Amino acid sequence: MDTRHVEEFLVFAAELNYSTAAKRLFITRPTLSEHIRELEDELGCELVGKQQGKAMLTPAGKRFVQTGTHLIESVQAIIGEYRAIADNLLTVTIAQTNLPWLESILYKARRAVQEKHPGKQIEIVTASGPCSTTDALAEQQNDIVVAGCKSYVASPKRQMLAEGMQGFKVRTEEIKLLMTRGNPLFEASSINAADLDGATIMLPPDIYHGYLRDGVADRFAACGARIALQTMSFADHFEYFSYDFQEMFGIVPTTLVPRFGIDAREECRAFSLDDLPLETDFYAVYTDGFAASENGRLFVEEMQRIASEEQG
Known part of the structure; x- marks a missing residue:
């Protein structure tokens, strides 16, 4: 799983707006949409749906906000640990x-x-x-x-x-x-x-x-x-x-x-x-x-x- 896609999804989940989230991420709106679709394909479920024409998180999407946050925190901790090892080993x-x-x-x-x-x-x-x-x-x-x-x-x-x-x-x-x-x-x-x-x-x-x-x-x-x-x-x-x-x-x-x-x-x-x-x-x-x-x-x-x- 590409953790960059997870991070992008978490930004989108906070904004619930593709354009705003893409601007925060310094990527284009189509790129953000494509990455979220790739993440959904890998997970085998929809994370983002629509309600009254507006983007919304599905139940699985809401659950993945918590899971994704823990995942990113874990990855960052691992990176920090091994960067410290590289500096000290x-x-x-x-x-x-x-x-x-x-x-x-x-x-x-x-x-x-x-x-x-x-x-x-x-x-x-x-x-x-x-x-x-x-x-x-x-x-x-x-x-x-x-x-x-x-x-x-x-x-x-x-x-x-x-x-x-x-x-x-x-x-x-x-x-x-x-x-x-x-x-x-x-x-x-x-x-x-x-x-x-x-x-x-x-x-x-x-x-x-x-x-x-x-x-x-x-x-x-x-x-x-x-x-x-x-x-x-x-x-x-x-x-x-x-x-x-x-x-x-x-x-x-x-x-x-x-x-x-x-x-x-x-x-x-x-x-x-x-x-x-x-x-x-x-x-x-x-x-x-x-x-x-x-x-x-x-x-x-x-x-x-x-x-x-x-x-x-």
Whole structure:
């Protein structure tokens, strides 16, 4: 039912004159008559009749004045409710693989926004699959992603953020190398970069290009190791960390070692190189559009404040 026709009928019911009602509604008299007929057809009864040549409401028409009034009031209340939700609801989508670095900050930020602005509602939802890259962010599969850059890369050379994106540093974290039983170095008590000469490091697809960009292979070469960087289409981090690397190596941020039980698995070993420590600076990244909205701005401000406090 077109509620505009109901509203027009209610104006006509108050005037009982097509011309006067049409003038109030800023429509033509024939248009008003047509709309009332359409309303009658939908209800299956006459709402308007004639008595002594003058328009009058039928019994059904008089009853519909009350019904229509309640209907319009209900519709207006619904519209008001959902307009308020639109102004106060923020849904933040983040890839599952990004959660370890962001989950604490996300939930703390949500609580802080809602404490300061009780009417605001923030929903945090996770997206499965390869949605943890800035490419996915640009394609609007995500609202916030985590992007990393090796700590040895000078600030002017950091090119993580494409046009239309911005972000802030969340934390710096040690990156460990990962191997599985059967690797010749599995039982070695200490390992240097040169011990990996000729080896391949298998990377998750979401960080492969970042390792190329940050010159990780060149860093190894400076320590006497020629390595190759390679990737496969792992569906997610669960598949990656269950992979048998054989004579290859993987990588694992320190946060993910206990999260994926790597420290408790006899067939896995996460280790650091004695002469080549690897650290990544992780950034929360989002689009200019996300930060420009009122709710997005409030949320980002709280995230930045919390991240700054946690970094000391």
